Amino acid sequence: MNEEAKFDRGSALSIFGSDRREDFMAMVFALAIAFGVYISY
Amino acid sequence: MVYTKKSPALFIIGVIMLAIWWLADSGTMAPYIEHLANGKKYKYLTELTTLPLYFGAVAAVIGLWQWFGSHKESHWDYYSSSVAGGMFILLIAMLVRWFVAPEVAVISTGMGKVGETGSYIHKLLGLNYVVIGILTGIIIVNVFKIPAWAENGVRLSRLGLKTGVILLGTLYSAAELKNLGGLSIVMIGFFVLGSVGMVLWIGARRNIPNSMGGVLSAGMGVCGVSATVAAAPVVQAKSVEIAYTIGTILIWGVGCMFVFPIIGNLLGMSHVQFGAWAGTGILNSAQVAGAALAYQPDGIETLKVAEIFNITRVLVLPIIVLWLAVWYVKREGETAHKVNVGTVIFEKFPVFVLGFILMFALSTTGIFAPANHYKGKYFGNTPESGFKEEKLLKADQIAVLQGEASKVERADRKDALQRLMENGKVMSIADDDTLRGLVNAKVVSKDANKILKGAHKAVRHTAKKIAAFRDWITWLFAFGLVGLGMQITVGSMRQAGGQPAVIGGIVGLIKAVASLIVVMMLVSETV
Numbered sequence: 001m002n003e004e005a006k007f008d009r010g011s012a013l014s015i016f017g018s019d020r021r022e023d024f025m026a027m028v029f030a031l032a033i034a035f036g037v038y039i040s041y
Numbered sequence: 042m043v044y045t046k047k048s049p050a051l052f053i054i055g056v057i058m059l060a061i062w063w064l065a066d067s068g069t070m071a072p073y074i075e076h077l078a079n080g081k082k083y084k085y086l087t088e089l090t091t092l093p094l095y096f097g098a099v100a101a102v103i104g105l106w107q108w109f110g111s112h113k114e115s116h117w118d119y120y121s122s123s124v125a126g127g128m129f130i131l132l133i134a135m136l137v138r139w140f141v142a143p144e145v146a147v148i149s150t151g152m153g154k155v156g157e158t159g160s161y162i163h164k165l166l167g168l169n170y171v172v173i174g175i176l177t178g179i180i181i182v183n184v185f186k187i188p189a190w191a192e193n194g195v196r197l198s199r200l201g202l203k204t205g206v207i208l209l210g211t212l213y214s215a216a217e218l219k220n221l222g223g224l225s226i227v228m229i230g231f232f233v234l235g236s237v238g239m240v241l242w243i244g245a246r247r248n249i250p251n252s253m254g255g256v257l258s259a260g261m262g263v264c265g266v267s268a269t270v271a272a273a274p275v276v277q278a279k280s281v282e283i284a285y286t287i288g289t290i291l292i293w294g295v296g297c298m299f300v301f302p303i304i305g306n307l308l309g310m311s312h313v314q315f316g317a318w319a320g321t322g323i324l325n326s327a328q329v330a331g332a333a334l335a336y337q338p339d340g341i342e343t344l345k346v347a348e349i350f351n352i353t354r355v356l357v358l359p360i361i362v363l364w365l366a367v368w369y370v371k372r373e374g375e376t377a378h379k380v381n382v383g384t385v386i387f388e389k390f391p392v393f394v395l396g397f398i399l400m401f402a403l404s405t406t407g408i409f410a411p412a413n414h415y416k417g418k419y420f421g422n423t424p425e426s427g428f429k430e431e432k433l434l435k436a437d438q439i440a441v442l443q444g445e446a447s448k449v450e451r452a453d454r455k456d457a458l459q460r461l462m463e464n465g466k467v468m469s470i471a472d473d474d475t476l477r478g479l480v481n482a483k484v485v486s487k488d489a490n491k492i493l494k495g496a497h498k499a500v501r502h503t504a505k506k507i508a509a510f511r512d513w514i515t516w517l518f519a520f521g522l523v524g525l526g527m528q529i530t531v532g533s534m535r536q537a538g539g540q541p542a543v544i545g546g547i548v549g550l551i552k553a554v555a556s557l558i559v560v561m562m563l564v565s566e567t568v
Contacts, residue, residue: 013528015123015196019270023392026203030396033208033513038408041505 044122045112046190051125052104054132058097061135065089077143079150085139093135100128119193126187126194127520130527133181134174134519141177142170142338166303169338171331171522175298178526187527198524202327203393205517209348210400211409211510212341224564225320225353232321232556233357237262239548241368249540251372252278253285255365257541260286261548264355265294265325271390275362276369289545291529294328297553302336304557312342314564319343320350321556324549327525330518341511344518355394410504418501420470432499433465438492445485454479461493467500 016022064070065086074083103124112118149163163169181187187195237258244254255276260269269286272278278286301323305315319332333347403409411419421427434442439462446462449455457472458479467473479485480493 013196014199015120015193016200020388020392022200023203023396026200026207026393027396027399029200029204030207030400033204034211034400034403034409034510037506037509037513041509 043112043114044119044193045107046122046125047108047112048125048190049104049108050188050190051100051107051128054125054128055097055099055101055104058093058100058128058132058135060097061139062090062093062097065093077140077147079143079147083143085143089139096128096131100124123193123197126191127197129188129191129194130178130198130520130524133177134170134516134523137174137177137523138170138519142168142173145173164306166299169335170519171334171338172299172302174519174523175331175526175529178523179529182527182529183531195524195527198521198528199327200521201517201524202330202521203396205330205514205521206326206348206352207393207396207400208510208514208517209345210397210402211404212345212507212514213349213401213404215405224317225350228317228321228556228559229350229353229357232552233262233354233361235262235555236548236552237361237364239551240544243544243547247540247544249544250282251369252276253282253541254544255369256282257286257289257544259358259361259365260290261324261545261552263358263361264351265290265328268355268358268361271358272362272365275366285539285541286545289541290324292542293545293549294323294325295529297323297549298328298331298335301332301553305336308561310561312337313346314560316343316346317350317564318557318560320347320354321560322553326351326355327522331522331525334518334522341514344514352394352397355391359390409506409510418503418507420473420500421502422466422468422500427502428466428500432495434461434492434496438495439465441489441492442485445489448484449479450484454484461496467496473497473500 014022016025065074074086074089077083103121107121107125145168146161146163149161149168152162155162166172240258240261241254244251244257249257256269256273256278259272262268263272269283269290273283301315301319305318310318315336316333319329319336323329323332329347329351330344333344337343419426424430442458442462446455446458449458453475457467457475460468460472461476467476476493477497480490480497483490485493
């Protein structure tokens with residue numbers, strides 16, 4: 001199966017175009033969760 | 042192309058989640074839950090009566106829109122198409138954690154303990170929700186294939202793992218890093234540099250290309266797949282060499298993930314010892330987390346230690362990239378293209394590690410828990426700081442301690458014990474640490490130790506925010522690891538064939554055995 005032909009963005013391991021973008025998205029999610037926990041508890 | 046599939050799948054997943062919630066919340070499922078509890082308290086009832094409701098509602102609404110809505114090619118279409126696969130992974134994680142793993146435990150317990158080990162087979166094999174979740178993922182991808190509507194979402198699993206690692210930063214305190222950091226730097230420094238050097242040395246003797254040896258050494262030495270990707274441009278590795286390296290790492294990492302917990306159980310390793318061993322000996326970040334959670338599925342101490350070692354290893358990456366750059370240029374001489382090492386490090390350094398450090402910095406300020414918290418718990422022996430008066434030691438418990446007091450010889454332990462008996466509770470953090478040392482030293486009887494442990498628990502309180510972070514981390518890792526299983530195909534395993542697998546096998550085995558010996562000799566329960 002040719003993953004690159006099937007998905008024109010990301011890789012077989014990630015939907016993001018680069019590891020850097022995935023890292024930043026993980027940071028955004030983590031900060032959002034941390035903020036949610038901070039104001040909820 | 043339009044990525045969103047007009048499929049009822051996501052809606053059906055939502056309905057299944059809502060059905061699980063209703064069956065649990067209405068009590069219809071009570072007899073089954075009692076069966077799964079196996080005579081104990083069922084641990085997941087709160088999760089079972091909340092999470093499927095929230096996620097089921099979201100999945101049902103988005104599922105209806107995906108099924109009946111019109112979709113056009115766009116960024117929104119691309120990213121929203123991943124919701125179906127994400128919910129698919131989440132549903133599997135839920136089913137495995139709440140039902141399959143407890144059922145396996147019930148069956149295993151019914152079969153009785155294994156020989157002289159004193160353990161049940163599911164504990165010996167580490168068959169908990171983490172391992173079963175990964176195995177389920179592997180079976181789905183290799184036997185049934187990933188459905189087209191779920192393909193995009195499966196690729197979210199690494200995002201889940203990275204988010205979980207960043208949030209782990211909230212659980213560490215400066216005190217822990219001070220204790221674990223020094224040890225991890227020494228161990229990781231030795232084993233990372235040793236592994237890289239060994240792969241390069243064996244590779245040169247077995248005449249594999251320098252690019253292959255270089256990329257394999259980074260993968261085997263540092264942190265698996267991400268190190269492989271980071272080192273690849275420095276040694277000008279070809280894509281097939283990267284694939285071989287990743288295949289080797291995967292097959293070794295997956296093998297270690299299942300074998301390490303079994304060995305840990307057989308050797309009776311403490312959480313700190315196992316965490317240190319897994320964080321040093323296992324190649325890839327995801328499998329380090331998998332093994333740590335497999336070893337201690339209902340606690341996070343092992344995972345925290347393993348991740349500290351793992352993150353220390355990631356931080357060594359720039360040094361390895363520099364080393365490989367110099368090594369490669371030397372070996373290849375003038376044929377090597379000029380590679381800007383600084384640019385490669387800047388471009389490839391895993392930024393999520395900085396997120397972990399940021400969370401740790403935030404946690405250290407005391408915004409999530411009192412700044413002196415240790416392992417997410419803080420000291421408090423007054424009603425205002427969370428101490429419950431009914432936890433004061435009873436007269437009979439004090440009598441037991443008084444009967445054992447003569448066995449205690451060290452002056453600091455004697456004094457701390459005296460203060461405990463006089464006040465009925467632990468009076469300071471220093472006393473708490475001293476009495477924990479007394480428990481670990483096994484000086485007094487089991488009954489007295491039990492009372493001391495109770496007194497310790499009474500003055501240690503888990504901050505609500507930290508408890509919430511633990512739940513988030515558990516689920517992010519469960520999600521990420523089920524998705525990881527769905528990326529482990531027989532084809533990727535076969536990629537490990539040939540020389541890289543042989544070299545990787547030799548170095549991986551030496552690293553696992555040597556780090557086990559060092560951990561057993563140097564790492565104590567409390568470090």
